[in-house]
Amino acid sequence: MQAQVRDVARLAGVSSGTVSNALNHPEKVSPATRERVQQAIAELGFVPNIAARQLRRGTNDSIGMIVLDIANPFFTAVARGVEERLSGVGRPLVMAHSGQDHEREKAYLDLFAEQRLSGVLVTPVGQVLDRLRRLRDRGTAIVVVDRKTGAREFSSVSVDDTLGGTLATQHLLDVGRRRIAFLGGPERLTQIKHRLGAARRAVEQHGSGEVWHVDSPTLDVEAGRVGAAALLDLPPGRRPDAIFAANDLVALGVLQTLTLAGVRVPDDIAIVGYDDNEFAAAAAIPLTSVRQPAVEMGAAATGRLLEVIEDPHAKVEHIVLSPELVVRRSTVA
Amino acid sequence: MQAQVRDVARLAGVSSGTVSNALNHPEKVSPATRERVQQAIAELGFVPNIAARQLRRGTNDSIGMIVLDIANPFFTAVARGVEERLSGVGRPLVMAHSGQDHEREKAYLDLFAEQRLSGVLVTPVGQVLDRLRRLRDRGTAIVVVDRKTGAREFSSVSVDDTLGGTLATQHLLDVGRRRIAFLGGPERLTQIKHRLGAARRAVEQHGSGEVWHVDSPTLDVEAGRVGAAALLDLPPGRRPDAIFAANDLVALGVLQTLTLAGVRVPDDIAIVGYDDNEFAAAAAIPLTSVRQPAVEMGAAATGRLLEVIEDPHAKVEHIVLSPELVVRRSTVA
């Protein structure tokens, strides 16, 4: 029913091998024949069946990316970096969305394994070491983005969360804040652990002040709203004078709730966000935030991935980028 | 080198046909055998080669989505709707990003055609009717999202842009604005055409006032900044007293630039955005915006797509959803 090489071959008056060559090794076919084949392809609307091609070739040029949270501008910025690095390389990028859901993450890793992709960029949610190993053993290159895997057996690109946590906290201390609520979770994320740990250490080192953790199941605007509401429920004397939000989405939620409640930012409570996404600067009160080089991270991870694809035995490398503090009105009047 | 059915079969002491049945038609295999096969699969780390499966089966369960602009929360919200509708259906969603680039759009449509996906959701950028037809002729179901194709031969789900344009403009007129700059482009997008056209008609019908178009090559925050700067360059008497931004990203850029320039919003210039994305309410001055039911659109498009997959001859249907105006501080003090 659907045209295949056979049909194209017949119409062009050549063999199927020649059609294939015209498609994949044009230099092996005389210009005249090539032309006839092209004509026949156009006439029949022939589209090669990639399954057959891939089965025979044994490889798939595509690169897969499992995005942790597509609604978070930070991750879409990472994706932008990936695409930029990939442009002109001739490898399509297919994306899947885990949405922090471990089951979906597993399902997509399995799908990518079945598809025998050349490479996969992943920001793992749960325990997927076994799947990543299987993927690698099947010949798929892997680079971990925005994480370091426990076993460190895969190359990774991440941003120094400890430094980020220190920068934010140090800044809050510098502007005179002492009661800092760290808002966001879940706590098991290494991100959270490192940023929070650094905050605690910074305060400790400073000698005065305190940090406490307000957990949340997710890291979105709603989590910020809920967390801020919980803090407002505290008796005035026990409220924080600063909130360190685990990312900018949370910070925006916090800002919204505080503003609605008549709390003055930064006078009553200062807010520091994390990521410095595109919306941080456009917020009601422009957010002080820890800028993560998201685009650069995506590009670096992709560069590394392409190297691993070329040489599967390339040695494992962990690239760690540095964040920087961007001060805006949410912490200084 | 890599385990295949043959190897699993040998280890489990059965034939390859039985292994395949254990995988795809478990009810045809006795529990004991099924168990042995599972064991062998686990032991060998066997992952079926999807290319071979697909070649034989002739179908691919996956659904593809070509996202127009992954950095725009509106489209990620649409994607969320798609995922929600798809959850539990057992069809993986793979996404590709055209980023408004017609070449990339074509490349991904070709990739999806080669992959023989079950269905594709697409928000077309350029002239792709021929490719969509070819895709359909190859047996891939297609639903157009947030557009109606010229020829109307594909089912679509969109939002009434004329109504949206009318709502926004009527509101601006109601709050006493008369000089309205419509900011955003490119003009060839039907979106833009309809919203702008409706704005012009609303003003005309009202009897007084004027609307003019400030074009932009893209619809992002930067476009808003640039457009607003251009408007500020006008002599005070020729400046608008309201800006109708083609989407919220543009509106945020406008807001940023106006605020930095000391223009009072809404006193000097009112701003209406479009989409009512998650960040509109959290903006420096909360944005009045035309809310588009993005999640619902994604869900509806997916529902339609699943129907077309079931019955390729299902009749073409155009679902048009209605936007609604959300009034916030950027238009009323």
Place this chain on the structure above:
DNA sequence: TGAACCGATTGAATCGTTTCAATGTGAGTG
């Protein structure tokens, strides 16, 4: 003139799974 060589083309084998007609094995029935 014949051998050597060259580029273009052919066509059968191949990739790894699924499918399906055929076969085997008991259990149940008259």
Place this chain on the structure above:
DNA sequence: CACTCACATTGAAACGATTCAATCGGTTCA
């Protein structure tokens, strides 16, 4: 006891492209 019938299993064919050794036809050169 012979005969069905149901169920489990087998094994070879098939999916549609690519590959590669073999062939073809023509040119060049000794």
